[in-house]
Every structure is written in structure tokens, then in C-alpha cells.
Amino acid sequence: MKYMRFADISLQGGLLSREECMQVLCAPDRDILTLLDAAYRVRHKYFGNTVQIQVLTNAKSGLCQEDCHYCSQSRISKAKIDKYPLISEEKLVSEALRAKDLDAKRFCMALSGRKPTDTEIDSLCAVIAEIKNETGISTCCSIGLIDGDQAKKLKAAGLNRVNHNLNTSEKYHSHICTTHTYQDRINTISLCRATGLEICSGGIIGQGESDEDIIDLLLALREINPDSIPLNFLIPIKGTPLGGLAQNLTPRRCLKVVCLARFLIPDRELRVAGGREQHIRTLQPMVLYAVNSIFVTGYLTTSGQPADEAIQMIADLGFEVEVEGAG
Numbered sequence: 303m304k305y306m307r308f309a310d311i312s313l314q315g316g317l318l319s320r321e322e323c324m325q326v327l328c329a330p331d332r333d334i335l336t337l338l339d340a341a342y343r344v345r346h347k348y349f350g351n352t353v354q355i356q357v358l359t360n361a362k363s364g365l366c367q368e369d370c371h372y373c374s375q376s377r378i379s380k381a382k383i384d385k386y387p388l389i390s391e392e393k394l395v396s397e398a399l400r401a402k403d404l405d406a407k408r409f410c411m412a413l414s415g416r417k418p419t420d421t422e423i424d425s426l427c428a429v430i431a432e433i434k435n436e437t438g439i440s441t442c443c444s445i446g447l448i449d450g451d452q453a454k455k456l457k458a459a460g461l462n463r464v465n466h467n468l469n470t471s472e473k474y475h476s477h478i479c480t481t482h483t484y485q486d487r488i489n490t491i492s493l494c495r496a497t498g499l500e501i502c503s504g505g506i507i508g509q510g511e512s513d514e515d516i517i518d519l520l521l522a523l524r525e526i527n528p529d530s531i532p533l534n535f536l537i538p539i540k541g542t543p544l545g546g547l548a549q550n551l552t553p554r555r556c557l558k559v560v561c562l563a564r565f566l567i568p569d570r571e572l573r574v575a576g577g578r579e580q581h582i583r584t585l586q587p588m589v590l591y592a593v594n595s596i597f598v599t600g601y602l603t604t605s606g607q608p609a610d611e612a613i614q615m616i617a618d619l620g621f622e623v624e625v626e627g628a629g
């Protein structure tokens with residue numbers, strides 16, 4: 303069966319051809335189970351049946367000068383969202399404690415904006431040190447186009463990981479943002495890596511890109527080789543430029559995308575992120591045969607699956623939550 307051959311290629315360190323990538327994205331729906339079976343072989347080799355749970359907090363919301371078309375926090379968005387500056391150290395530490403109680407592997411803090419101020423970096427450094435001290439949980443920050451000095455300060459404070467997504471293919475990037483470039487994103491990832499920070503980088507599927515763009519994005523992520531890869535499925539938010547976009551996302555289509563991601567990037571933490579609940583819907587348990595990581599409770603400005611439901615889903619599959627310190 304051809305999907306098992308794709309799994310063999312992946313497991314042997316090879317790379318699927320573009321034509322083979324396209325065969326995965328365009329697989330007939332009747333092939334979903336055999337496709338997932340092949341992706342599961344790859345997933346199982348590197349991650350067994352473990353699932354990482356991550357909790358995301360929107361630590362600073364709205365007020366952004368960038369124009370990312372998918373984002374409800376951009377300067378061109380008319381979406382009704384809460385807008386607030388960086389929340390207090392006390393609140394962030396208590397959110398981290400809550401994440402720890404949920405057996406989350408990592409606590410992620412996202413700040414809206416093109417680039418944090420030095421004052422915000424100093425506040426974050428204090429928070430990160432306190433979270434390490436109080437909880438021991440691994441931390442990740444999503445903070446825009448930081449510079450080398452800021453990255454070094456965060457690393458010295460104990461930050462483990464930085465999230466900076468490619469979002470889409472290089473070719474399609476100017477269709478979703480005009481205030482910074484794809485290259486700006488690559489540069490930020492490079493400088494964060496140079497400081498020794500782990501890298502989380504992924505993308506958003508369903509922004510009007512072509513199948514070729516999805517393949518380009520996944521190949522670029524393979525090249526960058528991040529420690530973790532979040533795959534989001536766009537929730538078109540009313541009031542954003544992509545709010546009225548007609549999407550071709552179905553639960554089966556999402557599963558095909560994650561299977562391709564697993565074949566192309568076999569040994570990295572692959573997380574299904576925003577849009578899991580809305581787009582994969584009742585097939586969400588099936589996605590765990592390809593990915594090994596999920597967010598629980600919610601995303602930046604949208605809510606998500608409650609932690610207890612996610613933990614039940616994982617247990618029902620016979621999988622287990624990977625807790626901090628266990629891998």
C-alpha cells in the first residue's frame with residue numbers, strides 16, 4: 303500500500319517527492335484509515351502513545367500595529383475582543399500553576415505586537431524566573447520579532463522555548479501580511495536558535511493558500527527543524543480580512559494535512575492547535591494517531607476543549623499524557 307511506503311520513506315530518513323506529498327493531500331476519503339495507520343507507525347516510533355498537553359495564555363491582547371489578516375488583534379481587525387497590556391506577574395504565575403495542575407507539559411505566554419518593549423522583556427524575565435521557581439513547568443513565549451539582546455535576556459531568565467510561526471509559504475506570505483516579511487520571521491527564528499532557545503514554529507492552514515503552498519510550508523518547516531510544530535486551522539474571525547473566507551477545510555482534509563506533516567517531519571513534536579475543535583470536530587481523537595501534542599482550554603482570542611474532556615479523549619484511545627520531567 304502506498305501510504306505504508308511513504309511511512310517507510312519517512313522512517314528511513316527519506317523525503318517524499320512533491321507528487322507523493324500531493325497524493326497525501328488529495329487522498330480519497332476512503333483511504334483515511336490506511337493513511338492514519340501509516341502516519342501512526344511514524345508517530346509511534348518517536349513518541350509511542352504519549353500526548354503532550356500545553357496551555358496557552360494571551361498575556362497581552364490586541365493593540366497591535368501589524369496587519370496579519372488572520373488575526374483578531376491586528377490594527378485592521380474590527381473583531382470585538384478584549385484588549386489589555388501585559389498582565390501582572392501574579393496572574394501569570396497563577397495561570398502557570400493552573401497549567402501544572404492540568405499536567406501540562408508546557409506553559410505558553412503570547413504577547414500581541416510586532417516586537418516587545420524592553421520593559422515588557424524585563425517583566426517577562428521576572429515572570430519566567432518566578433514560574434520556574436514555583437512550578438518547574440517548561441515555558442514558551444510567542445512575542446513577535448525580538449532582537450538578539452532580548453532573546454539572550456529571556457534565555458538567561460530561564461525561558462525554554464520561543465514560538466515564531468512561518469504561518470504560510472514564502473510565496474503566499476504577502477497575501478496574509480504586509481507589515482513584515484517571511485524573511486523577518488526566518489531571521490527571528492535564527493537569532494533565537496543562536497541563543498540556545500528551543501524553537502516552536504508552525505503554520506495556519508485554510509487561509510486561501512494552495513496545496514502547493516501547504517507543501518512548501520511543511521518543507522520549509524522540515525528545513526528549519528523546530529523542536530515543535532503547531533498546525534493551526536484558520537478560524538475565520540468576523541471583522542478580520544479573512545473573516546468571510548470560504549474554506550475547503552473538512553475534518554478529513556485536516557487529517558490529511560497532519561498525516562503529511564508527520565511523514566515530512568517524523569520526529570518533531572507535532573501539535574494540532576487553533577481550529578482543532580471547529581474544523582476536526584468529531585474526528586478529533588483520530589488526529590492523535592498522527593500528532594502527539596494538543597492545546598487545551600483555549601487559544602488567543604477563541605476558546606477550546608476543556609482539559610478534562612481532552613484527558614478523557616486521550617485515555618479513551620489508550621494513550622497517555624506525557625508529564626513534565628517524563629520526556
Ligand code: SF4
Nearest residue numbers: 366370373376414415
Ligand atoms: S499575529 Fe501577532 S503580530 Fe500579527 S497582528 Fe496578531 S498580534 Fe499582531
